[in-house]
Amino acid sequence: MCTASSIFPITDERGKVYGISILARDVTAERTMERESARLERLSVMGQLAAGIGHELRNPLTTVRGFLQFFAGNRDMAAIHPQLAIMLADLESAHAIVSQFLSLARDSVGETRCADLNQVVQGVLPMLRADALIRACCVTAHLRPVPRQRLVEGEIAQLILNLARNGLQAMAEGGVLTISTEECDGAVLLKVSDTGHGIAKGVAGKMWTPFFTTRDGTVGLGLAVCECIAKRQGATITFVTSEQGSTFTVAFQRGDRAC
Numbered sequence: 099m100c101t102a103s104s105i106f107p108i109t110d111e112r113g114k115v116y117g118i119s120i121l122a123r124d125v126t127a128e129r130t131m132e133r134e135s136a137r138l139e140r141l142s143v144m145g146q147l148a149a150g151i152g153h154e155l156r157n158p159l160t161t162v163r164g165f166l167q168f169f170a171g172n173r174d175m176a177a178i179h180p181q182l183a184i185m186l187a188d189l190e191s192a193h194a195i196v197s198q199f200l201s202l203a204r205d206s207v208g209e210t211r212c213a214d215l216n217q218v219v220q221g222v223l224p225m226l227r228a229d230a231l232i233r234a235c236c237v238t239a240h241l242r243p244v245p246r247q248r249l250v251e252g253e254i255a256q257l258i259l260n261l262a263r264n265g266l267q268a269m270a271e272g273g274v275l276t277i278s279t280e281e282c283d284g285a286v287l288l289k290v291s292d293t294g295h296g297i298a299k300g301v302a303g304k305m306w307t308p309f310f311t312t313r314d315g316t317v318g319l320g321l322a323v324c325e326c327i328a329k330r331q332g333a334t335i336t337f338v339t340s341e342q343g344s345t346f347t348v349a350f351q352r353g354d355r356a357c
């Protein structure tokens with residue numbers, strides 16, 4: 099609890115102090131609000147930076163990738179095909195980082211379409227299953243029928259991928275990642291659960307901050323991007339965690355997104 103206190107002397111009519119008055123006020127909510135608005139401010143500055151850097155980087159990256167793909171398809175260059183494959187893979191991850199950056203930068207909602215959330219999940223499942231295979235984990239989906247709603251499908255796919263990849267990265271061999279959808283009290287819920295090591299208290303408070311990461315070789319943008327996407331599409335993200343795993347829940351309130 100955070101408190102703000104004031105202390106006043108209590109005096110008699112001759113000015114002699116015969117007591118003190120202490121006024122203490124619980125300011126926890128105000129402090130939390132201040133911290134939250136400072137965090138959002140940082141996020142917005144990050145977004146502006148991201149827009150600039152992203153635009154500058156995307157075009158040269160695309161050109162280099164195009165040439166590398168051309169060389170990779172050229173038989174005369176067979177001798178360096180393994181090196182070209184490594185370069186292409188690295189470029190792919192640079193491209194992914196720039197795309198995440200740009201996603202942070204966008205503050206307007208993209209073009210929404212009347213979509214079925216379950217189809218968006220189905221669309222990313224093959225990619226996730228391939229990721230899971232490499233880690234000897236498995237991915238299951240429990241998709242209940244949910245009402246169609248107005249969504250920017252590409253962004254929602256990105257959000258699911260980011261949450262699911264976090265889950266996969268938290269699990270040891272044999273882990274199970276579950277993606278489920280359901281309708282509950284007028285909201286459409288998307289849940290991503292893992293059987294990983296859970297999220298420590300110290301990490302939970304910071305993990306939404308851009309560039310915060312506890313992992314080697316990752317950037318720390320995944321959850322910040324998820325938060326931006328959810329905010330843009332009027333959804334909220336909550337999570338529960340324990341040593342047996344974590345579940346992230348994205349709640350889409352139907353409201354004016356019904357279609």
Ligand SMILES: Nc1ncnc2c1ncn2[C@@H]1O[C@H](COP(=O)(O)OP(=O)(O)OP(=O)(O)O)[C@@H](O)[C@H]1O
Pocket residue numbers: 260264265268292294295296297301305306310311312313316317318319320321322344
């Ligand atoms: N499901 C999870 N289980 C355990 N820890 C998690 C989970 N999701 C997120 N975290 C923690 O939150 C941190 C931030 O996650 P975030 O997705 O933003 O970045 P990252 O995964 O480290 O990097 P990036 O997503 O950019 O590749 C992670 O480094 C990890 O410590």
Ligand SMILES: [Mg+2]
Pocket residue numbers: 260263264316319320321
């Ligand atoms: Mg991540």
